[in-house]
Amino acid sequence: MTASTLGVTVVAGFLGAGKTTLVNHLLAHAGGRRLGVMVNDFGALNIDEALIDERRDDLITLSNGCVCCSLQGELSSAIESLLAQRAGRLDHLLIECSGVSDPARVVNVLGYPRIRARARLEGVITLVDAALDREALAPALRHLVASQVEHADLVLINKVDLVDEARVTALEDALLLPDSRHLRTTQAALPPDAVFLPRLSTQPAKRPRDGSDGAATSLEALGLRSLSWECEGAVATQPLRELLDGMPREILRFKGVVRLDDGRRLVLQRAAGRLTSQELDASGQGGSRLVFIGEQAPAPWAWLAHRLECLAS
Numbered sequence: 152m153t154a155s156t157l158g159v160t161v162v163a164g165f166l167g168a169g170k171t172t173l174v175n176h177l178l179a180h181a182g183g184r185r186l187g188v189m190v191n192d193f194g195a196l197n198i199d200e201a202l203i204d205e206r207r208d209d210l211i212t213l214s215n216g217c218v219c220c221s222l223q224g225e226l227s228s229a230i231e232s233l234l235a236q237r238a239g240r241l242d243h244l245l246i247e248c249s250g251v252s253d254p255a256r257v258v259n260v261l262g263y264p265r266i267r268a269r270a271r272l273e274g275v276i277t278l279v280d281a282a283l284d285r286e287a288l289a290p291a292l293r294h295l296v297a298s299q300v301e302h303a304d305l306v307l308i309n310k311v312d313l314v315d316e317a318r319v320t321a322l323e324d325a326l327l328l329p330d331s332r333h334l335r336t337t338q339a340a341l342p343p344d345a346v347f348l349p350r351l352s353t354q355p356a357k358r359p360r361d362g363s364d365g366a367a368t369s370l371e372a373l374g375l376r377s378l379s380w381e382c383e384g385a386v387a388t389q390p391l392r393e394l395l396d397g398m399p400r401e402i403l404r405f406k407g408v409v410r411l412d413d414g415r416r417l418v419l420q421r422a423a424g425r426l427t428s429q430e431l432d433a434s435g436q437g438g439s440r441l442v443f444i445g446e447q448a449p450a451p452w453a454w455l456a457h458r459l460e461c462l463a464s
């Protein structure tokens with residue numbers, strides 16, 4: 152390891168926990184550090200790309216699943232090409248995993264000799280949505296959340312504004328390991344120095360053992376599927392409202408950008424059952440695109456496909 156290796160922080164956490172919010176927070180408080188960002192999203196369309204505040208040359212996007220399994224080869228080549236082309240221009244790299252990734256596997260990729268010679272893992276930060284109802288998750292998803300926490304150097308119990316103290320404490324008791332370093336946050340607003348100085352990654356015991364791949368993270372193995380949808384033109388407001396109001400609980404997360412027939416552009420998201428919308432500059436380019444991820448049960452997807460057809464017509 153030499154001082155010229157590029158420091159890397161892995162940002163993990165279940166669907167909608169606040170990973171992009173943390174990346175944006177760190178970009179806004181970089182303190183002059185030149186940050187590269189690699190973003191992996193669960194759908195065929197990378198929505199996070201649009202949600203990262205600063206559009207930048209140093210933003211690299213990987214779509215369609217999970218950087219740590221189906222995209223493992225893609226992740227290692229993306230890191231290698233970034234190190235070859237831009238390492239000298241960057242002070243630090245943030246890798247935002249998809250919500251269905253286990254950071255243990257990303258850490259394994261960072262340990263490949265060709266990468267390890269030029270990049271050093273500085274830490275894994277796992278976010279947990281304080282409002283997440285873990286009991287409602289299928290066992291494979293509960294196991295994934297536990298593994299994301301287990302492999303973290305720092306756990307952020309995020310969205311503490313949404314729940315009371317007793318619920319936060321109950322979540323911490325259920326999920327954290329005795330030696331888990333953790334902070335409670337709102338809008339993932341942790342002090343940036345907690346990420347960049349000093350090094351987070353000090354506990355080798357938390358590193359995956361050689362050959363350990365962490366939790367299963369292919370969508371099939373997790374009992375999940377995803378659907379991506381896009382449309383060039385504007386979307387009618389009423390069918391959109393019906394889509395949002397009737398969203399089945401089996402759809403665990405959706406997010407996207409829509410252009411409405413009244414000219415407005417909105418970012419729409421639902422995480423842990425909570426819908427949020429944010430208005431964008433109406434002059435921005437592009438039509439509408441949405442990505443959904445949820446349980447494999449057929450009924451919600453048939454309903455969704457029908458509702459999306461209504462949106463476009």
Ligand SMILES: Nc1nc2c(ncn2[C@@H]2O[C@H](COP(=O)(O)OP(=O)(O)OP(=O)(O)O)[C@@H](O)[C@H]2O)c(=O)[nH]1
Pocket residue numbers: 164165166167168169170171172173199249250309310311312313336337338339404406420422427
């Ligand atoms: N109330 C509240 N909302 C939050 C907080 N942090 C993030 N959010 C919202 O939660 C939603 C999901 O946040 P993201 O940062 O996109 O989550 P993510 O982990 O990147 O999501 P995926 O990449 O899709 O897994 C967005 O609507 C955020 O604005 C928080 O502390 N409190």
